Amino acid sequence: QVQLVESGGGLVQAGGSLILSCAASGRSISQYITTWFRQTPGKEREFVATIGRGHAVTSYAGSVKGRFTISRDNSKNTVILQMNSLTPEDTAVYYCGATLRHPYNSEIYRWSTYENLGQGTQVTVSA
Secondary structure (H helix, E strand, C coil): CCCEEEEEEEEEEEECCEEEEEEEEECCCHHEEEEEEEECCCCCCCCEEEECCCCEEECCCCCCCCCCCEHHHHHCCCCEECCCCCCHHHHHEEEEEEEECCCHHHHHCCCCHEEEEECCEEEEECC
């Protein structure tokens, strides 16, 4: 099992940037598919971005593509979400999940696929 701790959330004005970190302990995060999700009150948790094992193939939700970048720092055992050009619609609690499984592509976008989950970090974007 790997333990995940998110950090880096906060309050930022529209157009600003934030860097979220998903720090892993217990095992090397490079062994996992790691994915960021976000959730606002009353809505289901939605996929944001994912990074694969090894050569680290990435994929993004359409709403964040071109603005967010997911990457992995193996030396720090951390997955990073760089968020630029933030809008109020990006306001949410952001969670990271990691899985050792080999899910079908469609399953990567589902929160329930991930057996290792973080506690979340709040991102608030003011207009």
